[in-house]
Amino acid sequence: MQNQSFVTEFVLLGLSQNPNVQKILFVVFLFVYIATLGGNMLIIVTILNSPALLGSPMYFFLAFLSFLDACFSSVFTPKMVVDSLYERKTISFEGCMTQLFAEHFLSGAELIVLTAMAYDRYVAICKPLYYSSIMNRRFCGILIGLAWTGGFLHSMIQILFTFQLPFCGPNVIDHFCCDFQPLLDVACTNTHVFGLFVVLNSGFFCIITFSWLLVSYGVILFSLRTHSSEGRRKALSTCGSHIAVVVLFFVPCIFVYARPPSAFSSDKMVAVVYGILAPLLNPLIYTFRNKEVKNSMRKVWKRLLVVSDAK
Template sequence: MQNQSFVTEFVLLGISQNPDVQKIVFIIVLLVYIATICGNLLIVAAIISNAALLGSPMYFFLVFLSLLDACLTSVIAPKMIIDCLYEKKTISYGGCMMQVFTGHLFSGAEVIVLTAMAYDRYVAICKPLHYSSIMNSRLCGILMGVAWTGGFLHSIIQILFTSQLPFCGPNIIDHFMCDLYPLLKLACTDTYVFSLLVVANSGLICILIFSMLLVSYAVILFSLRNHSTEGQRKALSTCGSHVAVVVLFFIPCIFEYARPPVSFSFDKIVEIFCTILTPLLNPLIYAFRNKEVKNAISKLCSRLMIVSVEK
């Protein structure tokens, strides 16, 4: 099917068309975005500056998770912040396709990184004697390559069929961003097959991986019965952070894509949670629940203060 699109730009309705609400959204999203970028980059800098942590697979993956969170929120938040200053919010056709592509690229890669982190915890707790030989630097590098490749393949599949949709009528998107289901509603063709592709390429994958992760953590919990009380406490603390992040990421993803393309009044709230709040909560969860990360951040801040005083 060739693209018969006559639409060169889309109009976004945003969170609300009420000017007072838009001012509140502008302030909140701006503050959250700044906090998200600062929080995630602080974790990245703290781990990279600490050779002992960077050499650990768990923190190696955490660096990539933080970078992906910073990138994911940067796909949506800046445009959303700027749009709050204008009465008419528009995005070009090319900009819309780019937003779909990059959003699914980073979220697709994050799915695989979270899976790699769960596997790392499984090996560390269930096969501690073989941990260093299994989770070596080569495997960690391969897993990161798989994450980026998987994210790219997932995203390119989405954009290939989305760019083939003809848009020849209404161009108003009742959302603050471009995404698959809002675009399907505007297409001048039967989108049933495309809807099935979205469910298969996003929804079912989310359900499958989420189920696998839950099973892996169940196996980890079952194996903890053979550990000491101190070992159980430390393992539960670490796994608790991972489980919290996994739930925050996958539940909204499943709700968004593992269903028919119907609109709900709270879709925008779910999307805000996915793209704005979750990237902020991830560094908070890891920073406050992880002693090593807190110590690394404290050391980094101390060094930065010393450098600034010397200058």
């Protein structure tokens, strides 16, 4: 299979061509990226250094989600920060394909992890007596393996279809990154069929998964009627965080991918939400009302301070 492309690089228009706006974007996205890496790494370090948290499937998945968020943010944000310093923003054809692969690989894996976290909460709340036997280490490992495999297959399908597109001249992409939708706009062929493929491969899959997650959380919330007030409060706090993260991830993805290609200028803003802001907000959402994580963070910090003082 050969790609008949004659284009060696693409020109990205970014979020703005105004030099003054670009300076502001440089500061904003540099801060966002540092905060994203810091927040997600803090969660990972806290969970890895807290045996009580690491032994819980929920926090095991949370650590993996934080790792995916840190990687996902690194696909877009560093280049956006650097590009904001230049008037002409370019990316090589190989770099574009790498960015496309990484984006869909990590987002596909994250979709499966979010589904696994919802299933974990369903078993914990609706089948508490069977929780330890169902959500054992082996099963959690299988779910993580499934996330990697699913993300890889999803991204490989995207890449294989992208290599079918001929790029013979136009190379200006009205976006800040490489994605299948903007690439369709510069392809030298009729892209109607490819547009439908995007809807089926990404959009429809997001809609089905999001609908299933909403139904599962509905079942969880319905079953809380039989729990004590303290149990309901704790479960609602945990499920509320999950639901917020799920909505933040799926709604923008559905908006971008679950419709035929069109020149919506708001697409770039929506991509900023799920590609840059969501990885930043996820650590805040999960720790804001979670006493266990906050207490573990304090213990980790105290241990680090004791070690540094000892030196």
